Amino acid sequence: MNSVTQEVKLMLDPSATAPADYIPPVGFGAKDVYDLTWKNLMDAYSCTECGRCSSVCPANQTGKLLSPRKIMMDTRDRLEEVGRNIDKHGADFRDEKNLFSYITEEELWACTSCNACTDACPVNIDPLNIIIDMRRYLVMEQSKVPSGLATMFSKIENNGAPWQFAQADRFQWAENINTD
Numbered sequence: 452m453n454s455v456t457q458e459v460k461l462m463l464d465p466s467a468t469a470p471a472d473y474i475p476p477v478g479f480g481a482k483d484v485y486d487l488t489w490k491n492l493m494d495a496y497s498c499t500e501c502g503r504c505s506s507v508c509p510a511n512q513t514g515k516l517l518s519p520r521k522i523m524m525d526t527r528d529r530l531e532e533v534g535r536n537i538d539k540h541g542a543d544f545r546d547e548k549n550l551f552s553y554i555t556e557e558e559l560w561a562c563t564s565c566n567a568c569t570d571a572c573p574v575n576i577d578p579l580n581i582i583i584d585m586r587r588y589l590v591m592e593q594s595k596v597p598s599g600l601a602t603m604f605s606k607i608e609n610n611g612a613p614w615q616f617a618q619a620d621r622f623q624w625a626e627n628i629n630t631d
């Protein structure tokens with residue numbers, strides 16, 4: 452992510468300078484439709500609800516809560532709700548709801564990011580992009596992750612890898628191997 456790379460460089464590299472047109476990010480990931488790209492929003496309006504994405508989704512096929520088709524329909528429902536609010540109250544109006552009023556964390560974390568849904572869509576819609584951006588919001592803004600991922604994150608922070616071993620010990624398995 453360019454926004455993350457830029458922020459880390461500015462924090463950790465004393466010689467780094469911000470480009471003249473640099474605008475610090477106000478947040479990471481997507482909490483609501485305002486945070487999605489125009490392509491995401493057009494995808495939501497373009498979905499034919501054919502269900503080909505959900506029929507190839509491994510999470511859906513193994514009984515998980517996730518349906519990429521529903522992700523697109525929920526995004527459209529929220530987008531239409533925001534549109535009605537703007538018509539009624541003006542462009543600056545914000546209600547109490549957001550995309551998480553429609554899409555649950557359980558659905559988002561069920562995704563394996565295999566990309567099969569995007570591959571199967573006849574009109575090149577990308578449900579995975581919305582899922583990943585909403586997960587980014589949970590992780591980077593809310594520090595909300597499933598416990599298994601939290602463990603992996605702390606290992607990466609401490610060891611530079613998702614395993615429980617220090618980097619210096621990483622090749623011990625090779626040194627101890629019996630070659631006889």
Ligand code: SF4
Nearest residue numbers: 508562563565566568
């Ligand atoms: S990327 Fe996620 S939503 Fe899409 S098919 Fe794979 S598991 Fe399902």
Ligand code: SF4
Nearest residue numbers: 498499501502504572
């Ligand atoms: S395959 Fe594409 S058009 Fe069909 S339901 Fe899924 S996202 Fe919508």
